[in-house]
Amino acid sequence: MTVVLRTLRVESNGGGGLSDLTDRVTDEIRETSLDAGTVTVFVKHTTAAVTIIEVEPGLVDDYEQFWDRLAPREAAYKHHLVPGEDNGHAHVRASTLGPSLVVPFVDKCMTLGTWQRVVMMDFDTPPRTREVVLQVMGE
Amino acid sequence: MTVVLRTLRVESNGGGGLSDLTDRVTDEIRETSLDAGTVTVFVKHTTAAVTIIEVEPGLVDDYEQFWDRLAPREAAYKHHLVPGEDNGHAHVRASTLGPSLVVPFVDKCMTLGTWQRVVMMDFDTPPRTREVVLQVMGE
Amino acid sequence: MTVVLRTLRVESNGGGGLSDLTDRVTDEIRETSLDAGTVTVFVKHTTAAVTIIEVEPGLVDDYEQFWDRLAPREAAYKHHLVPGEDNGHAHVRASTLGPSLVVPFVDKCMTLGTWQRVVMMDFDTPPRTREVVLQVMGE
Numbered sequence A, B, C: 001m002t003v004v005l006r007t008l009r010v011e012s013n014g015g016g017g018l019s020d021l022t023d024r025v026t027d028e029i030r031e032t033s034l035d036a037g038t039v040t041v042f043v044k045h046t047t048a049a050v051t052i053i054e055v056e057p058g059l060v061d062d063y064e065q066f067w068d069r070l071a072p073r074e075a076a077y078k079h080h081l082v083p084g085e086d087n088g089h090a091h092v093r094a095s096t097l098g099p100s101l102v103v104p105f106v107d108k109c110m111t112l113g114t115w116q117r118v119v120m121m122d123f124d125t126p127p128r129t130r131e132v133v134l135q136v137m138g139e
Helices: A022-031 A057-070 A088-097 B022-030 B057-070 B088-097 C022-031 C057-070 C088-097
Strands: A002-012 A017-020 A037-043 A048-053 A100-106 A117-122 A128-138 B002-012 B017-020 B037-043 B048-053 B100-106 B117-122 B128-138 C002-012 C017-020 C037-043 C048-053 C100-106 C117-122 C128-138
Touching: A002 A017, A002 A022, A002 A117, A017 A057, A022 A037, A022 A117, A022 A128, A037 A048, A037 B128, A037 C100, A048 A057, A048 A088, A048 A100, A048 B088, A057 A088, A057 B088, A088 A117, A088 C048, A088 C057, A100 B037, A100 B100, A100 C100, A117 A128, A128 C037, B002 B017, B002 B022, B002 B117, B017 B057, B022 B037, B022 B117, B022 B128, B037 B048, B037 C128, B048 B057, B048 B088, B048 B100, B048 C088, B057 B088, B057 C088, B088 B117, B100 C037, B100 C100, B117 B128, C002 C017, C002 C022, C002 C117, C017 C057, C022 C037, C022 C117, C022 C128, C037 C048, C048 C057, C048 C088, C048 C100, C057 C088, C088 C117, C117 C128
Parallel strands: none
Antiparallel strands: A002 A128, A017 A117, A037 A100, A037 A128, A048 A117, B002 B128, B017 B117, B037 B100, B037 B128, B048 B117, C002 C128, C017 C117, C037 C100, C037 C128, C048 C117
């Protein structure tokens, strides 16, 4: 049994946008010596989150708009009383969706269904570089 | 340390309905040689998700209705511009709840509280057979 | 590879309130012999959940109010037809946010970003003692 930590730097567009991480996670698993186990995909930020979705452009729009309605950017947030802060919506969304996703793999491949893609949602306003940790564990 | 992959086939009712997987997950852990570790319950579909809930019939209805309100089936989804697609609500719900759940186990038993049950929510419309992967890891 | 189970008892305030578990989880990992791996933080209750958030007091209020709007305590729940039950909102919230969170660690430290804190949300009404299991796995 082995534990391998990898870090991805992801250039996001911000604004609630989605980044597809699937191919990069797949590559990182292949580069380890592990055949089977789990990968924990963990985003090191409080205004971004990870999940799985079908990356169909219409659906991606639907999903971004779903979060816009659920925790609107324009709503009143006490967090904005802190000087310089204007991203209460991004924190609320990120904590609800969650920064951590665990995916099994076998024969060096994640056990994803046909349409499943591992994605990061960057709910914060500006584009930026995000760090995503992959903890690959198995044998 | 060992990794054991099992696959469950779950006959779901669709329509946002719940399937209780607890007894089947319990059985699969018992059939491995492992005493302690984690089980990753992972549904291989973009319109179903896994979570934990108390399976009390009134509460199950409450929970299904909660998702009906949060992402209504009747709302407008761009995903429906793809020929044949009518399940935008199911995708939005599944990506929000998430396809992956990790539960610790010791002495071959999951560390569940008295009322906790491991369940799959099938948010898609028709009944169908769903695949749920269990990655059992431990010693 | 080793598996170490620890149990935290957390005195919560109930009422949708947040408890910061970060320092206690950090301590428990340090007390194991493990250097790298994952910790699965798992709350053994159907009306509490775990996530990560920046613990800034205004934002904590925002987040508690977000859940108050999403699944209001005062709404009608069929679960309340069960004698003695009045916490349908707490169940709905807990199952949506989820009882399980997996965080990688290296050099005995969780790979948390600067503002990330591991927290429990107790969505139930009364203050009480909650049990949180930590499954620490790694090498």
